[in-house]
Amino acid sequence: MKLKYICILLTAIFLVGCNLEELPEATTSKGPIFGSESGLQLYTNSFYNMFNGKNLHRADAMSDYLARKDTPAFITEGNYSAQVSTGWSWTDLRNINYFLVNCNDPKVPVAVRKNYIGIAKFFRAWFYFDKVKRFGDVPWIGKPLDVTDTELLYKAREPRTMIMDSVLADLDYACQNIITTSEASRSLVTKYVAYAFKARVALHEGTFRKYHTNLGLQASADGLLNQAAVAAKKVIDEAGYKLYDGAGVDKSYRQVFINPLPIATEVMLSAVCDLALNNLNDANWYWTSGTYGDKASFIRTFINTYLNIDGTPYTNDPAYKTMLFKDEVKNRDKRLAQTVRAGDYKRINAGVLVPSPPLFSYTFTGYQPIKWALDDMYYDTRDLNINSVTIFRYAEVLLAYAEAKAELGTLTDADWALTVGALRKRAGITGGLTAKPTVVDTYLQSKYFPAITSPVILEVRRERGIELCLEGFRFDDIVRWKRGELMQMEWNGMYVPELNKPLDLNEDGVPDVAFYKVLPTKVAGVTYVEVSPSIAGKPNSQLISGENSGELTWLNNIPRKWAERNYYYPIPTGDIITNPKLVQNPGW
Secondary structure, X not given: OHHHHHHHHHHHHHHHHHHHHHOOOOHHHHHHHHOOHHHHHHHHHHHHHHHOHHHHHHOOOOOOOEEOOOOOHHHOXXXXXXXXXXXXXXXXXXXHHHHHHHOOOOOOOHHHHHHHHHHHHHHHHHHHHHHHHHHOOEOOOOOOOOOOOHHHHOOOOEOHHHHHHHHHHHHHHHHHHOOOOOOOOOOOOOHHHHHHHHHHHHHHHHHHHHHOHHHOOHHHHHHHHHHHHHHHHHHHHHOOOOOOOOOOOOOHHHHHHHOOOOOOOOEEEEXXXXXXXXXXXXXXXXXXXXXXXXXXXXXHHHHOOOOXXXXXXXXXXXXXXXXXXXXXXXXXXXXXXXXXXXXXXXXXXXOEEEEOOOOOXXXXXXXXXXXXXXXXXXXXXXXXXXXXXXXXXXXXXXXXXXXXXXXXXXXXXXXXXXXXXXXXXXXXXXXXXXXXXXXXOHHHHHHOOOOOOOHHHHHHHHHHHHHOOOOOOHHHHHHHOOOHHHHHOOOEEEEEOOOOOOEOOOOOOOOOEEEEOOOOOOOOOOEEEEOOOEEOOEEOOEEEOOOOOEEEEEOOOOOOOOOHHHHOOOOOHHHHHHOOOOOOOOOO
């Protein structure tokens, strides 16, 4: 009965949303929630909705390495403004602050209260980290607001330095006071998840300050990078995680993302799906449907960054430019064939395994992702997926440690072997695993990071892009590295050797696709894609780079534009009207 009463009271709290401060202050209303550990646990469990975990599989939809059915409004000139901007919502913060102010009942042991305060501060850090990434300077609110708090309700934005100091202070408290170090379901925040988050935050802010020199904050960058390295090493040394390799080099990487239950050796925190509770996600629908979702596929420039299996750059071979799809996916980093449809990839149709090359009813480039999509076609039609979606995993911690040390100039051969070397070993790569690189890959440098001369930083960034692709990091990485221009990169696809010739993409003896300007006599079972400059008098978005051969290109007729202002989103116009002390971000 007591638990039921607590649930009813919590429901009342969350129904009032942003007006939590209007609840009666009498202890009789707060006691059942704040006077027992079960009440504290129920309340803090509500914060987990902030992760939006089930949708993280699509969080890279706006990135440099994905071509999609349309250009994102944010980087399409004239399509985005303060009038349509979103994200200036404070409801979650009010819920957290209400908890922090009221978690002081002496009936609950001090250590238990500190544990749940630590969890609440973890989520406050999550809230503010997201706000700073999106808007830069924001107001700091450290208490649940009342309607009489006009000074706080209408306060000005505060410097990101102050906000990020507060975020890291909250995370320090969480790291020191969260009691649980590990839990079997991988669905709850633990001490080491807090350390992993601190590493993520400090790495982001340290590199942001280093490369955004206009802020004048470079002097504080190394201190933050050191905090990132220390927090990551704490997880590495104490938490007991390791990279999952139980399915071998050909399957282990992808298994982390398609397994129904989180693979506990590597996954630290996950949005766990549950068929019995109808708590599912839509990964298959999103990544296979020709009508639902963004129809996102990788571009060839990014695919070219996957190393050969011996650890050498694929683009060292001058023939890479005209390599056919069936050949370019061979003898490469094993993650490539676990990330896109390639080789003898098969799916299950009504219990039968069937060859499944890239489908040009979905993909515009040929590099169709499979990282999050289950192989059984049963899951393709709506939100039916049972695979859990990772929020934190050990691989990210390894990469945070490697990048922080690389940026500091202190990464050793042992550090390399522990981090990037271990990730590449899991991917079947045989060379370059034990010693940090000494030679710059000119393709990677020229296409992505022309200002970076350190081969170590370049290779860590390569590894981060490949290992963490489609996990929601890419846009933030581009922003913190101040490489927004990458968002303008051409959306290119596989090489087409000649028009009208059906191509067998998976070498199963059955032709799959042909590209044409004048429709030839059709071959049964082949998908025909027109690459004429125009169709019915309108520009055609699907072209090839040459007259009769070349790389596929997509949506070159709709330019994407990155300007300095795009490093932040605009504050919504309505919020500036409500609070004139909020100064709009430059350029908006």
